[in-house]
Amino acid sequence: MAGQSFKTIPDLLHFRIGATPGGTAYSFLEGSAWKAVSWKDFGATVREISMGLRALGLQNEERVAILAGTRYEWICADMGILCAGGATTTIYPSSTPDDCGYIIQDSNTSIVIAENEEQIAKLLTQKASMSKVKKVISIDGKSGHDGWVISWAELLEKGRAASVADWEAIGKSVKNDSLATLIYTSGTTGRPKGVELTHDCWVYEAEAIDELQILRPDDVQYFWLPLAHSFGKVLEVAQLKIGFQTAIDGRVEKLVENLAVIKPTFVAAVPRIFEKVYNKVVGGAKAGGGVKYKIFQWALGVGREVSKLKQARQPIGGMLAMKNSIADKLVYSKLKARFGGQLRYFVSGSAALSREMAEFFHAFDILILEGYGLTETSAFSFVSRPDSFKFGTVGPAAPGTEVKIASDGEILIKGRGVMRGYHNLPEATAETIKDGWLYTGDIGELDEKGNLRITDRKKDLIKTSVGKYVAPQELEGKLKLNSPYISNVLVHGNNRNFCTALVAVDPEAITAWAKENGVAGSYAEIVKDPKVHALIKPAFDQLNASIANYSQVKKFAILPQDLTLESGELTPSQKVKRKVVEAKYKEVLDGFYAGGIEN
Numbered sequence: 001m002a003g004q005s006f007k008t009i010p011d012l013l014h015f016r017i018g019a020t021p022g023g024t025a026y027s028f029l030e031g032s033a034w035k036a037v038s039w040k041d042f043g044a045t046v047r048e049i050s051m052g053l054r055a056l057g058l059q060n061e062e063r064v065a066i067l068a069g070t071r072y073e074w075i076c077a078d079m080g081i082l083c084a085g086g087a088t089t090t091i092y093p094s095s096t097p098d099d100c101g102y103i104i105q106d107s108n109t110s111i112v113i114a115e116n117e118e119q120i121a122k123l124l125t126q127k128a129s130m131s132k133v134k135k136v137i138s139i140d141g142k143s144g145h146d147g148w149v150i151s152w153a154e155l156l157e158k159g160r161a162a163s164v165a166d167w168e169a170i171g172k173s174v175k176n177d178s179l180a181t182l183i184y185t186s187g188t189t190g191r192p193k194g195v196e197l198t199h200d201c202w203v204y205e206a207e208a209i210d211e212l213q214i215l216r217p218d219d220v221q222y223f224w225l226p227l228a229h230s231f232g233k234v235l236e237v238a239q240l241k242i243g244f245q246t247a248i249d250g251r252v253e254k255l256v257e258n259l260a261v262i263k264p265t266f267v268a269a270v271p272r273i274f275e276k277v278y279n280k281v282v283g284g285a286k287a288g289g290g291v292k293y294k295i296f297q298w299a300l301g302v303g304r305e306v307s308k309l310k311q312a313r314q315p316i317g318g319m320l321a322m323k324n325s326i327a328d329k330l331v332y333s334k335l336k337a338r339f340g341g342q343l344r345y346f347v348s349g350s351a352a353l354s355r356e357m358a359e360f361f362h363a364f365d366i367l368i369l370e371g372y373g374l375t376e377t378s379a380f381s382f383v384s385r386p387d388s389f390k391f392g393t394v395g396p397a398a399p400g401t402e403v404k405i406a407s408d409g410e411i412l413i414k415g416r417g418v419m420r421g422y423h424n425l426p427e428a429t430a431e432t433i434k435d436g437w438l439y440t441g442d443i444g445e446l447d448e449k450g451n452l453r454i455t456d457r458k459k460d461l462i463k464t465s466v467g468k469y470v471a472p473q474e475l476e477g478k479l480k481l482n483s484p485y486i487s488n489v490l491v492h493g494n495n496r497n498f499c500t501a502l503v504a505v506d507p508e509a510i511t512a513w514a515k516e517n518g519v520a521g522s523y524a525e526i527v528k529d530p531k532v533h534a535l536i537k538p539a540f541d542q543l544n545a546s547i548a549n550y551s552q553v554k555k556f557a558i559l560p561q562d563l564t565l566e567s568g569e570l571t572p573s574q575k576v577k578r579k580v581v582e583a584k585y586k587e588v589l590d591g592f593y594a595g596g597i598e599n
Contacts, residue, residue: 067095105130113139195230202234279484343366359391421433472499488503490578506562
């Protein structure tokens, strides 16, 4: 990797403001219109926040928490904290009051930036336990609570009179090994652990992404990811180095609608988004019926042939090229138009994307580059390359990142992106980082070109009572591809004599199906109908026909509701919390195995 040219995030920001002051940094919705902000104006707002925080007494490496959804002000706040010498504690807006209180107290946070009255209400219930918090700043709300809460406008006003020179001097006082970010892993059980990431971690990430030239200065990003998550954070910092512009709106339900307006050239997303789009596309084609569905199937078949040749780096010519051109006009172009028509590729991360899902989109001339990393590695450690992608892998390691596979298959990572450690947890740190190698907890393998294939989480591997190992994530990915009605699925079977599954069906898809098939009632009533079980069963039949007997899913149950973040069954990055779901539906799972043995 090229020599390090920056030491801290303030270095990166000051460089970007100086390099392209008039260029568009961000755009965001103000009312019903998108408002663009230049790098110069963004820097001015960041300066006011930084100096406002210093006026409140913030010292270097002192923590400021952000408790808010993805929005322009989140990025302003984060950059303001870092350029004031502080460190950002990130908290998901969906966190319970108890979790907020724990994270704030454990991190020694002294100031909290909260989105609105709803989030402030959580903090008020925990005020007695948050002994270090001296101020709360409300982005959308007002001052109050005996001066404990001040408004966003008041914070900006406190910093407005400060000079640029004083602000830059504070930025220069930040060291590359200073703490920049504390991200608490969402964990499936127990209290979350605070991951300490330094300025050097993020500078390395930004420079590694820039070196790959996957993202360009003329790119337009549409951004919706949770900024409390490392996947979102790494793109925030990469933008400073590369200089592309970002349109930001954290509302997931507005994603597809906004893509058509923004016309981005790249979008980062989690696999669940692609699964939802897949379900809508396939479900909509089937609902069209007749000739429309036959055209869809024909076009998909042509696209798959083209995709195979592209994957093999072979030319597309003759009759196939002609067919592909027709298929593009009739089918592919409509989906690409829904994404704005300018998309170069999606980037998928945070959870495993099935090879079949990547190949489905590629058949529609939409490339998904899959990446891999952990919060503990500052999000980005591997990514597929546009000119050498290999579906089913997450590509080779980032420049400057080392990787090796342990004897038991665990992936080990070394490099500047690796965390400083877990906050206040030296034993957990020592268990995770040994001789400079971070033990990821993921199982994988490297091919001859260095592409990494993730097979499963080490702790998620199922070992049946007959001693066979089963990778549940691989089976779950195939099941979701086999049926557009499956929203989430959990394959179970550890220490059992065969595998079973819990299935949540997609509310929108199943409601539409119910209307067409004379099944009335609420969602919970619809999924009880035997017709729904029969609707889902072919997905399991298709899976079981393609895998070894010991891996086959012998029984499944349809859950009375979808898995959600609000119910605590999903992480903010849409991964299933296995232990939570298995505990909640323990009786259902135990019932699968009552009354006999099945082999």
